[in-house]
Structures are given as structure tokens and as C-alpha cells.
Amino acid sequence: MHILQPKWRTALTRARQERASGGTGKAIVLAVVGLLFWAAVFGVLLRVLRYFRGVQEIGALLAGKLLSLSLLSFISVLLLSNVITALSSFFLAKDLDLLVSSPVDRVRIYVAKLGETLLHSSWMVALMTVPIFAAYAVVYKGGWLFPLVAAGTFLPFLVLPAVVGSATTLILVNVFPARRTRDLLSLIALGAAAGIILLFRIIRPEQLARPEGFRNLLDFITVLRAPTSPLLPSEWVTKSVMGYLGGKMDWLPLYLLWSTAGAAVVIGAILHTRLYHTGFTKAQEGAERFVRGGLWQWALGGLLRPLGAARREFVLKDLKLFFRDTTQWSQLILLAALLVVYLFNIRALPLFRGEQVPFYTVSIVSFLNLGLAGFVLASIAARFIFPAVSLEGRQMWLLRSSPLELKALLWSKYWVGTIPLLVLALAITVLTNVLLRASPFMMAVGVCTIVLLTLAISALALAFGALYPQFETENAAQIPTSFGGLVFMMATITLLAVVIVIESVPVYGYLRAAFNQEPLHVSPLMLGAFALVIVVCVGATLVPLRIALKKIEQFEF
Amino acid sequence: MIQLETLTKYYGSFCAVDNVTLNVPKGALYGFLGPNGAGKTTTLRMIAGILRPTSGRVLIGGDDVNRAPLAAKARLGFIPDRPFVYEKLTGAEFLRFVAGLYGQDGLLVERRIDELLEVFELSAWKNELIESYSHGMKQKLIISSALIHRPEVIVVDEPMVGLDPRAARLLKDLFKGFVSRGGTVLMSTHTLEIAEALCDRIAIIQGGKIVAAGTMAELKQQTKSGDIGLEDLFLRLTGGPAAKELAAVLEGGL
Numbered sequence: 175m176h177i178l179q180p181k182w183r184t185a186l187t188r189a190r191q192e193r194a195s196g197g198t199g200k201a202i203v204l205a206v207v208g209l210l211f212w213a214a215v216f217g218v219l220l221r222v223l224r225y226f227r228g229v230q231e232i233g234a235l236l237a238g239k240l241l242s243l244s245l246l247s248f249i250s251v252l253l254l255s256n257v258i259t260a261l262s263s264f265f266l267a268k269d270l271d272l273l274v275s276s277p278v279d280r281v282r283i284y285v286a287k288l289g290e291t292l293l294h295s296s297w298m299v300a301l302m303t304v305p306i307f308a309a310y311a312v313v314y315k316g317g318w319l320f321p322l323v324a325a326g327t328f329l330p331f332l333v334l335p336a337v338v339g340s341a342t343t344l345i346l347v348n349v350f351p352a353r354r355t356r357d358l359l360s361l362i363a364l365g366a367a368a369g370i371i372l373l374f375r376i377i378r379p380e381q382l383a384r385p386e387g388f389r390n391l392l393d394f395i396t397v398l399r400a401p402t403s404p405l406l407p408s409e410w411v412t413k414s415v416m417g418y419l420g421g422k423m424d425w426l427p428l429y430l431l432w433s434t435a436g437a438a439v440v441i442g443a444i445l446h447t448r449l450y451h452t453g454f455t456k457a458q459e460g461a462e463r464f465v466r467g468g469l470w471q472w473a474l475g476g477l478l479r480p481l482g483a484a485r486r487e488f489v490l491k492d493l494k495l496f497f498r499d500t501t502q503w504s505q506l507i508l509l510a511a512l513l514v515v516y517l518f519n520i521r522a523l524p525l526f527r528g529e530q531v532p533f534y535t536v537s538i539v540s541f542l543n544l545g546l547a548g549f550v551l552a553s554i555a556a557r558f559i560f561p562a563v564s565l566e567g568r569q570m571w572l573l574r575s576s577p578l579e580l581k582a583l584l585w586s587k588y589w590v591g592t593i594p595l596l597v598l599a600l601a602i603t604v605l606t607n608v609l610l611r612a613s614p615f616m617m618a619v620g621v622c623t624i625v626l627l628t629l630a631i632s633a634l635a636l637a638f639g640a641l642y643p644q645f646e647t648e649n650a651a652q653i654p655t656s657f658g659g660l661v662f663m664m665a666t667i668t669l670l671a672v673v674i675v676i677e678s679v680p681v682y683g684y685l686r687a688a689f690n691q692e693p694l695h696v697s698p699l700m701l702g703a704f705a706l707v708i709v710v711c712v713g714a715t716l717v718p719l720r721i722a723l724k725k726i727e728q729f730e731f
Numbered sequence: 732m733i734q735l736e737t738l739t740k741y742y743g744s745f746c747a748v749d750n751v752t753l754n755v756p757k758g759a760l761y762g763f764l765g766p767n768g769a770g771k772t773t774t775l776r777m778i779a780g781i782l783r784p785t786s787g788r789v790l791i792g793g794d795d796v797n798r799a800p801l802a803a804k805a806r807l808g809f810i811p812d813r814p815f816v817y818e819k820l821t822g823a824e825f826l827r828f829v830a831g832l833y834g835q836d837g838l839l840v841e842r843r844i845d846e847l848l849e850v851f852e853l854s855a856w857k858n859e860l861i862e863s864y865s866h867g868m869k870q871k872l873i874i875s876s877a878l879i880h881r882p883e884v885i886v887v888d889e890p891m892v893g894l895d896p897r898a899a900r901l902l903k904d905l906f907k908g909f910v911s912r913g914g915t916v917l918m919s920t921h922t923l924e925i926a927e928a929l930c931d932r933i934a935i936i937q938g939g940k941i942v943a944a945g946t947m948a949e950l951k952q953q954t955k956s957g958d959i960g961l962e963d964l965f966l967r968l969t970g971g972p973a974a975k976e977l978a979a980v981l982e983g984g985l
Contacts, residue, residue: 483830487831491817498860569817570781571776572829572876574781575807577802577832577834
């Protein structure tokens with residue numbers, strides 16, 4: 175506890191400072207969003223579990239299976255997350271020099287750092303399980319003791335992946351240098367995540383919901399009882415929880431959970447005392463690399479020449495930093511997977527299965543697709559454009575002491591983010607409209623709107639990134655998950671909703687004319703709505719950029 | 732060349748720099764001394780245009796850093812005390828980038844990069860990512876970056892931190908040469924021997940205020956000290972008794 179004292183004291187002081195600087199509003203927004211999320215998960219699960227409960231014979235089996243599968247997915251996420259977090263907390267953290275040079279027992283360091291790793295990597299999963307267990311407790315009438323049972327089973331469940339993750343990292347660092355391991359891990363983690371998404375989508379889980387998919391009840395029960403291993407901690411938690419809820423508490427899984435967690439910590443501590451020092455020494459090695467960089471200068475230097483020396487070098491610098499940081503560029507893998515899934519979903523829509531495709535259904539899907547595409551673009555902007563200002567943080571001394579205009583800085587950041595986003599936006603919109611066989615009118619509306627929206631989303635991402643900068647962060651991938659990232663997403667969703675509502679007026683006019691087989695009459699209302707969309711999007715581009723510039727001018731370092 | 736006019740900086744209610752007026756003439760190597768937390772770094776960062784003063788102004792070669800920042804900053808090379816640089820660039824790329832910020836590019840810049848890396852013995856590291864540089868190497872790279880655009884004024888915060896004796900000597904010679912060619916240096920340092928040996932004039936700041944400024948002879952006259960060195964003069968001006976107490980505590984502890 176003493177070892178972690180500086181950490182929690184820092185957290186407390188930061189919370190106090192937040193409160194003093196009017197951070198209460200921020201806390202309220204976070205709490206409301208969190209509660210809404212909890213309520214949504216709780217609500218959906220409540221309905222599902224109530225339905226299961228109504229199914230005779232196999233209801234409890236289904237509920238147990240659902241819990242077991244959820245916990246299995248949690249444990250996979252926890253394992254990956256612990257491996258990555260352990261790398262920072264055990265090998266790259268700033269307090270390690272002090273700790274390792276102090277006369278502190280290695281086992282104490284291990285326990286403290288294990289606790290830190292567990293907390294950092296598991297808090298999100300722990301929060302996620304609250305509405306899940308709550309729904310089980312309500313449907314199966316768990317009573318007041320249920321929270322204790324749930325906590326008692328879930329705590330060792332969290333400890334196990336933390337120990338295994340830390341031990342894996344310890345072994346990996348002993349083989350590779352820590353900084354190389356980080357690159358390797360972020361690549362593996364994102365590749366695995368992308369693979370899971372693709373696999374999940376390609377097996378088309380929605381088919382399981384079709385009753386005609388099952389031949390008989392026996393087949394279904396066999397599938398339910400089949401795969402999960404009795405050796406998995408997720409199965410032990412399920413057995414404990416479902417046993418308690420069913421009125422027949424089975425103590426063996428609980429013993430297994432606690433004894434395995436205890437044994438794992440002891441084995442982890444032994445491994446730590448044997449291997450940590452060598453690993454820590456190796457972690458001090460840099461990931462030295464010999465880089466020519468001439469290709470960038472050759473390929474893009476000439477192309478960007480008209481921009482002038484300052485802007486050209488700035489753009490080149492941003493691109494080099496992006497593609498040399500594995501934690502950043504590897505996110506493109508995930509992005510590619512999401513894009514494939516997106517197009518796959520559009521293709522899988524049951525629009526062209528009947529004999530005659532209703533023209534207006536296609537048009538409505540094509541129109542609403544704008545909102546979905548906008549949301550995808552906002553998520554990408556949150557990943558890649560939102561952190562742009564924060565990433566300059568420590569080097570701001572250089573930019574501020576040079577004669578570079580801050581406008582040029584903002585300009586470079588804006589276009590470096592916007593151009594790839596624009597290409598992607600156009601690709602998504604054109605491809606989906608082609609897949610949907612949308613009319614030229616809908617294609618034109620879609621393309622023009624998405625261009626305007628992309629320009630605005632980019633500007634909003636940059637502006638919120640400047641308004642809520644994270645200069646102290648060491649990992650760029652964590653910046654989008656901050657409070658500012660949340661506010662950006664909320665603002666963007668509002669913009670998307672406003673644009674769709676305004677544009678629904680001319681789209682409705684077009685559909686009505688097409689439905690009545692009349693020629694399209696371009697009314698002033700239609701033109702006014704399109705003009706309003708242009709005004710809203712241009713406003714949502716220029717105003718945030720101006721605010722961002724003002725904010726950057728006020729930064730003090 | 733550098734003029735500070737009633738320069739003041741508040742952080743909330745705390746006054747870090749209090750009504751400082753100072754004139755650094757062209758061709759001078761000016762020392763800026765003071766105990767920890769006296770306001771040295773804040774003053775230097777305001778001169779470099781990184782921090783905005785609460786009131787007062789900074790002129791570099793007659794241009795106001797806040798009103799005509801581009802003209803003022805084009806004359807300036809700033810060397811901070813902590814070497815934060817883009818770790819994923821190579822040394823040569825970083826210098827090329829900094830030159831670009833000053834609107835310079837082409838063969839002349841490439842030649843200058845090679846020259847500077849040669850002078851600071853970084854040529855072998857030219858194409859290595861900065862993340863593999865040591866602290867001292869990063870400091871040398873930052874010093875090179877402050878010189879890449881051939882500035883008229885160098886503002887430097889603790890230049891010797893992290894440098895090996897050879898590089899420290901090189902830097903001293905470099906500053907002397909720069910000043911002899913008409914350049915101006917404003918340097919903050921805690922190494923009083925270096926300040927005494929190098930600087931033409933010295934200003935001492937404490938509690939955000941300039942408590943003495945001038946040549947060594949003028950400082951002695953101002954404080955009515957006899958023939959004493961800069962260290963004694965500094966301690967006298969910035970709280971000698973406190974230093975003596977510290978020495979007593981340390982001796983007691985041992």
C-alpha cells in the first residue's frame with residue numbers, strides 16, 4: 175500500500191483540483207453517460223433473462239450459458255489488457271527507478287504493481303459486470319446477500335488474468351526489449367481484436383435467432399451444454415453464481431477460484447523474484463533503429479513543395495510520427511476490419527431477397543446510412559484527429575518559440591487528418607450506395623452531405639482535442655477515451671442528428687414525388703433545407719477551428 | 732537587443748515574475764542567475780514567446796514578442812532546460828524540421844545540419860531515431876536546433892545540464908565565438924564559475940524581482956562587497972544565512 179501511496183495521493187489531488195476548477199459539471203456529464211449506459215445494458219439483459227425464465231426446462235441453462243459466454247469474453251479481454259498494462263506498470267513506469275533503487279523487498283514491489291495492473295486493466299470490465307449481475311439478481315431474486323456472492327466470486331476472477339498477464343509480460347520482456355515488446359503486443363492485440371470482429375461478423379450470429387435454423391430442441395440443448403471447459407475460471411464463476419441464484423449453492427467452484435488465485439499470486443511472485451531484475455535491465459534498452467527517412471522526403475517532399483518550408487516540414491513530421499508509432503498506425507488494422515464489417519452489413523441487408531425491391535426502402539436506408547457513416551467517421555476522427563494537439567504537448571516549447579504561425583500548425587493538423595478521412599468517407603458512401611443500388615439523386619445527396627459532414631467532424635475533433643488536451647499521457651491510444659473524447663462524440667452525434675433532420679425535408683419531397691410517379695419539383699423549401707445544411711456544416715467547421723486556434727494561443731508550458 | 736519592460740507574470744494569485752525591467756545589449760553574454768523558483772525559467776520562456784506575460788512587454792531587436800511574434804522569433808534561438816523532442820524522428824529529420832519552422836530548406840540547410848552534427852559529435856547518430864539518444868545527446872541536438880537558422884540572439888536555460896565536460900567546453904567556446912561575431916546570449920545557470928568566467932554582465936533574480944544587475948565590478952559596488960567572488964556575492968544577495976543553516980544541518984546529520 176505504501177508503494178502505491180504516491181499514485182493514489184496524486185489521483186486524490188487531481189480530483190480536488192478538478193473540483194476546484196469547476197470540474198463538477200464534467201463529473202455530472204460522466205455520471206449521466208455512465209448511468210445511461212448501465213441502464214441500457216441492464217434493461218436489455220433484463221428483457222432477455224425474463225424471456226429465458228419463461229422458457230421451460232432450458233431457461234436456466236440459457237441464462238447460465240449467457241453468463242458463461244460473457245465471462246469468457248471478459249477473461250479474454252482482461253488477459254490482453256493485463257499483458258499490455260503490466261508492461262507499463264512493471265517495466266516502463268516513471269516510479270520504477272526509485273522503487274528498484276530503494277531497499278524494498280521484491281515481493282512487495284510485485285504485489286503493489288500487480289494491484290496497480292489489476293486496477294488499471296480491470297476497472298472497465300468490473301463496471302460492466304455491475305448491470306449484468308444486477309439483472310441476474312433481479313430476475314432470479316438474488317436477495318441482499320447476492321452482491322457479496324458476486325463480489326466474492328468476481329474478485330479472484332479478476333486476479334487470475336492479472337497474474338497470468340503480468341507473468342506473460344515478464345517472460346516476453348526477458349526475451350525482447352520492453353519497447354519492442356510494446357510494439358509487438360499492440361500489434362498482436364489489435365490484430366486479434368480485428369480478427370475477432372471479422373470472425374464474429376462472418377459467422378452471422380443473427381442467423382441463430384431464426385427458429386428455423388434449429389432442427390430440434392435436443393440439438394439446441396446439446397449445443398448449449400457443449401463447449402466451455404470446466405477448467406476455465408469463467409465457468410467457476412457461472413457455477414457459483416447460478417448455483418446461488420438457483421438455491422443450490424455449490425462451494426467447490428468458489429474454493430477453486432480462491433485457491434487458484436492464491437496459488438497464481440504465489441507462483442507469480444516466485445517468477446517475479448527470479449526474472450524481474452534481468453527483465454528490468456533489458457527494459458532499459460532502447461528500441462534503437464536506423465532510419466533513413468529519405469523515402470518520405472522523396473515521395474512527399476516534392477508533392478508538398480508548394481506549401482512552403484514550414485507547412486511542408488510540419489505535415490511530413492506528422493506523417494512520419496504516425497507511421498513510426500506502432501501504437502498509432504496499428505489502429506488502422508482495426509479500422510480496416512470495421513470497414514469490411516460495415517460494408518458486409520450493408521450487403522447482408524435483406525433488401526434484395528424479395529421479387530420487387532421497394533424503391534423508397536432503399537432510399538431511406540441510403541439516407542439513414544449517412545448518419546451511420548457519420549458515426550463511423552466520428553469514431554475514426556476521435557482515434558486519429560482528436561489526439562493531434564495533445565501529442566504536440568511536450569514539444570510545444572519548440573513550436574511556440576519559433577516563428578511558425580499557430581494558424582499554420584492548425585491548418586497542417588486539420589488537413590493531415592481530414593484528407594484521409596474524406597477519402598474514406600467518400601469510399602463508404604459511394605460503395606454503400608452502389609451496393610444499395612440507390613438513385614442518382616440519393617447518391618448526390620449522400621456524397622455532398624458526407625463531404626460537408628467530414629469537414630465539420632474533423633474540425634470538431636481538432637477543437638475538442640485542443641479544449642481538452644492530455645499533454646501528460648504517454649500512450650496516444652488512451653487520449654480518445656478521455657472526457658474530451660466523450661464530449662466530442664456527443665457533439666458530433668448532435669450535429670449528425672441536426673443534419674439528418676433538416677435533410678429529411680427535401681428527401682421526403684423527393685420520395686413523395688417518386689412514389690406518386692410525378693416529376694421532382696425543386697421547391698424553395700427543398701433548396702432552403704439544403705442551404706441550411708451547408709450553413710450548419712460550414713459553421714460547425716469554422717467556429718470550432720477558430721475556438722481551437724484561440725485555445726492553442728492560450729496554452730502555457 | 733533584448734529589452735524587458737516591467738515584465739510581470741502571475742500564475743493564479745502567485746507572482747512568479749514581478750515588474751522586471753532589463754536590457755541585454757547587442758553583443759553581450761548576459762548571465763541570469765537566481766535560486767530555485769526565483770523566476771528565471773518563467774522569464775526566459777516569456778522572452779521566447781512560450782508564455783504570455785500578465786503585463787509588460789518583451790522586445791527582441793525592437794520587435795515586441797507578442798505583437799510582432801514572427802519578426803521577433805525569427806531572430807531568436809531558444810534552448811530549454813529539458814530536452815523534449817520528437818522521439819520518433821531522427822536527429823537529421825529533427826534539425827530539418829526546425830529549419831523548416833524558420834522557413835529555411837534546401838542544400839544550405841543540409842550542409843548546416845551536417846556541420847552542426849559534426850561539431851556536436853552526433854554525425855554517427857544522424858539517421859538514428861532520437862528515442863535511442865542519451866539525455867546529453869538530446870541536449871546537444873536541441874542546442875544544434877537553436878543554431879540551425881543562424882539566430883541573432885540565443886536564450887538558453889541551464890545549458891550545461893546533462894553535457895559531458897567536452898561538450899560543456901565546446902558550448903562555452905561556441906557562445907564566446909557567437910558573441911564575438913556580434914550575437915547576443917542570455918543564459919540562466921546555476922554554475923556560478925561558468926557565469927563568472929563567461930558573462931560580461933549578470934542579473935540576479937530572487938522572488939521574481941531583479942535584486943542586482945551589471946558587470947561583476949558594478950555588482951560588487953552595488954552590494955558594497957569587497958574583493959569577493961560571484962559565489963559569495965550570490966549567497967549574500969539571495970540569502971546567505973539560509974545556505975549556512977543548510978550546511979549546519981548537513982554537518983549535523985553526518
